[in-house]
Amino acid sequence: MLVSLDERDRIVAIEGDPENPATGGRVCLKGLAYAQRQSDPARLLAPLRRRRDGRGFEPVGWDEALEEIARRLVRLRDESGPLAALYYEGSGSHGALGGLAEAFWRQFGGCTRTHGDLCWPAGLEATRLTYGANLHNHPRLTVESRLVVVWGHNPAETNVHQWRLILDAQSRGARLVVIDPRRTDSTDAADLHVQPKPGTDAALALGIARIVVDEGLEDAAMLRAHAHGFAQYRARLADYPVQRVAEITGVGASTVRELALEYGRVKPALLIAGFGLQRHHHAGQAMRAVALLPALTGNVGVPGGGWQYANLASHCLRPLPLPPEPPARRSVPVSRLAASLETLDAPPIRAAWIERANPGSQNPAAPRLRRALEALDLVVVVDQFMTPTAELAHFVLPAKTLFEEEDLVTAYWHPYLQWRARIVEPPGTVRPETEIWRALSQRLGLDTSWFPGDREAFLRGLLPEPSEARLDELKKRPMDLSGLGDVAFADRRFPTPSGKIEFASDQAAERWGVDRIPGYVALGEGSESPLRSRFPLQLLSCKTRERIHSQFGSLAWVRGVERPHALDIHPDDAGPRGVQDGARVAVWNERGRIELRARLTPGIRPGVVHVLEGRCHEGDPDVNALVAEGVTDMNHGATFYECLVEVAPV
């Protein structure tokens, strides 16, 4: 991005960088709004300490704050051991320096951390098991597609840069199919909108595969040369005749057939999967089933085709230099943070350090998590703004923004590594997290040389050789250092155990205890669940364009574009419940209850209701009160979309 400063070095405007090949020099609303976020009056500029009477916060100097935090951490370690401290980090603005907190904690003697991710891990692992790596074609090749299938994803709202390319493909004659139980701005542009019941994607994928194979539309030559376990997979397809698939998914048999024939025949066809279809217990297997479709139809390794889920081509940095690992380590699944805080023993968690994250709003079982945090002896939150999590802290330390510290930034859709310049000095007394960790290390008498003095030299050291030249180049433009080329798997080499695309995966069975062949498993809280007699509606809590989870929505610049929080409910579900458009309703299950306005939405699949996730304002619904702390079958993801509820007027 290109940033304009005023005469007092304040950021006034942001434009897209024409040198950025992924965005074509365009910015989304949030990118533009960074200029305001930077100087928003609500931004935290100095450390805060909870007042002794417990009511609110008072300003405190850095020295005093760090001194007291250091003292309390040491006492806690002496009494209970280092694992009594929890370190919880989110992704922040994706800089490489974010990982340096580990240099403190390793020297501290370890701590309790989390593993897994709330976002996308099941899909990552499913892709890795299938193809050996999370790579996909360069986004610009999207326009060469003749058929784009967008599955569980809403790029018109959540990735406008990808959306522009999809529209370009459509302008050039490609057909667009969008698979989503909701109606969204993306489905509105589709030539075909398919609305399966949430959690039934594996059945839909295998039903499509069965028709493709029955019709002889599979790429036999490709499968002979590059598929592992195809015969077993093929035998398994017998379980997915179109009638059964129609029953499971709620998609008409003729639509399943139309989709299968189109996907089987049109070349090249691009399948873009979102994170939306891997937020339930059987997500990994479902993603494997879907990810195999491009392999089945010969769409792998060709321009305009492929499987597009995540692209980790830019993740080519060397590991951060860190002190040796301490003997004591403990880790809990990120999606089970509340339960972990409640039940961990030997030692129980007594302190939490939270940065670049707002788990008190964004994690499953958020209200329970907030109560558990409130009960701790010490909570430190590092953030740019007050959040429902920061409200619970004993100390809130102000965080820098992405304009205030140099860093290297990786991506997950395009292949570019980016240099992030320090454009302005942090305002007030704000200091970068790396400096906070250095100061705290100093107070504990730890080795501070792990934290960069010269950031540029430090970051250069993370680059693959020749790092000197690369850094100079990176300062001018984003770079693809992967050396992989634009077409993923063009050489038909797959870094899987068999060296082939794995239709059957021993690793899946060994690592995760799932079937070697992906199949459909009904959700514990899904369309076929007995629990539906009490909680008949499947709740989805999706993302939209003007916010990143709980961020951006509160900015004045963004207001006016946002859509107000409401429960999207189909008139067929609203009618029998006496729910009227605009009326306040309660949404509840055994875990929690929220209240908000109903919005009658004929576009959503009956039996499915939707609330936007992300609390940006006072009074925004605490939708994660309803969500269980489930863990996906693979890779420790969260199960946000496996959530049955009931709705009634209040």
Next chain:
Amino acid sequence: MSGEHAGSAAGRGARSPGAGFTLDLHRCVGCGACVLACRIENGRTGTAPWRRVVPVNLVRRLAGPTYFLSVACHHCDKPACLAGCPSRAYEKRADGVVLHHAERCLGCRYCEMACPFGAPQYDRDRGIVSKCTLCAPRLDDGRLPACVTACPTGALQLAPPGRDTGGEALRDVPGFVDPAGCGPSLRFRAPAGARREQLFRALQEAMAR
């Protein structure tokens, strides 16, 4: 304006002589980046915006998809604002840009009443009117307007003066009326075939309500 435009050649417009915006109705996702870019560029983050995005069928009625109209001043051929202004605060430049000169503005708000598109905005604080300049300072610099630069989907474009926007550019679509004969320079692009009919039906229904 009525359904006769749907799928027909009627309303297909050669470019007006002046510069103006082109909006692709299939591409606009209503993201609001254009509105914010305009506010930032023109220092109007705290006041009424010059550009706005009007959703059509936002309640997601099954009758048709949701569309978004991103609109500002249309830099008309025969600007009603200019005609209605008693103090000659308005200027129609040779390149088509309609400019409002703040120093000549009385704050009488006649232009606001005259413009059928709601383009001039009255700023209570300053007691005068202002409106979209098509980013004239940027144009004079050889740059595109801020809204066009920002639009991430390529929905909003600038057609420079005299250049035809191409055979597919539409002068009007249902719901976009020119009651005062101002000759707005905004042109539309719409998807072809059945999609266009669907779009026009949605626009009509939205207008009928």
